[in-house]
Amino acid sequence: MSQVNKYADRAAYASDTYRLSTLSAVSLIAGDNEIIYDGVNVVVGKDAAATGDCAVYDKTAGAIRFVKGATLSAAQLPESLAPLAVVYARQGDKVLIVSLDNAINGNIQWAGPYEVALSGFDLTAGGTIVLKLGSDPVAAEVSITYTAGATLADVASAINATLKGGTPNYSSADYGGWAATAADNFVVMGSNTYNASRAAIAVVSGCTIRRTPEDINYQTTLTGVLIEGVIEYVRRKNGINSSFAGCNPEKFLQYYSANGTVPKSNVPLGSATIVNQASFETSEFCAELRAAYA
Numbered sequence: 132m133s134q135v136n137k138y139a140d141r142a143a144y145a146s147d148t149y150r151l152s153t154l155s156a157v158s159l160i161a162g163d164n165e166i167i168y169d170g171v172n173v174v175v176g177k178d179a180a181a182t183g184d185c186a187v188y189d190k191t192a193g194a195i196r197f198v199k200g201a202t203l204s205a206a207q208l209p210e211s212l213a214p215l216a217v218v219y220a221r222q223g224d225k226v227l228i229v230s231l232d233n234a235i236n237g238n239i240q241w242a243g244p245y246e247v248a249l250s251g252f253d254l255t256a257g258g259t260i261v262l263k264l265g266s267d268p269v270a271a272e273v274s275i276t277y278t279a280g281a282t283l284a285d286v287a288s289a290i291n292a293t294l295k296g297g298t299p300n301y302s303s304a305d306y307g308g309w310a311a312t313a314a315d316n317f318v319v320m321g322s323n324t325y326n327a328s329r330a331a332i333a334v335v336s337g338c339t340i341r342r343t344p345e346d347i348n349y350q351t352t353l354t355g356v357l358i359e360g361v362i363e364y365v366r367r368k369n370g371i372n373s374s375f376a377g378c379n380p381e382k383f384l385q386y387y388s389a390n391g392t393v394p395k396s397n398v399p400l401g402s403a404t405i406v407n408q409a410s411f412e413t414s415e416f417c418a419e420l421r422a423a424y425a
Contacts, residue, residue: 245348248317260337
């Protein structure tokens, strides 16, 4: 049996402890002329957000809240909740999101690289490791040699020198954007590319590889969290529409500071272009960049 309720305002609705919280309950908020289907578009705070939930801007509260993905119905989403992004991961008290435009089109890189950990090096005697980068038919084996007495930082440097120095250049985004970093007891290999065939990595010999329990490359793989609804852009003050605001700001800054565009000619490059940090400090266009992107 359905339960039909009528309330004068949202406060009365929220205070009704006898209201069903299932799809069989329908409530009318008379003050807002709003119909609420309980069990649909359940709104929670950041502490209860999880992968697959929809980040929305609550125009009434002036804050970002989250609609549980399993309850989301775009057709019944009230106008006061504007869809912004999708939660793709949670790290402790941090909720990582990607804008709807990025999630739907899959044509913009995620802020976090795909990473695996390499270990098992014979640092005392030195040796050679062989990595298989990419998947068939573009897979290739790359050999890296490190000397006796090397540190993990030395191994990472040897890997980077080989990947950047060869043909093709495996450190470029077109061929995987691979880079090695020494961390704790591992050498972490990270890939910044949305080309799935270039983002694969395996060990042929010389070391072992460890992957995360989830082992999902968010730069190449959509995770089934796509939602209904219209893309919400953020309009910059200069009139340019951009969807980058849907990214996790800390990771976004970390990624694009190093991986933003390097100017090839005089600026401006366009209002939607993100320039890497080094170009503001060491390029021949420093003065122009600082003036254009003040």
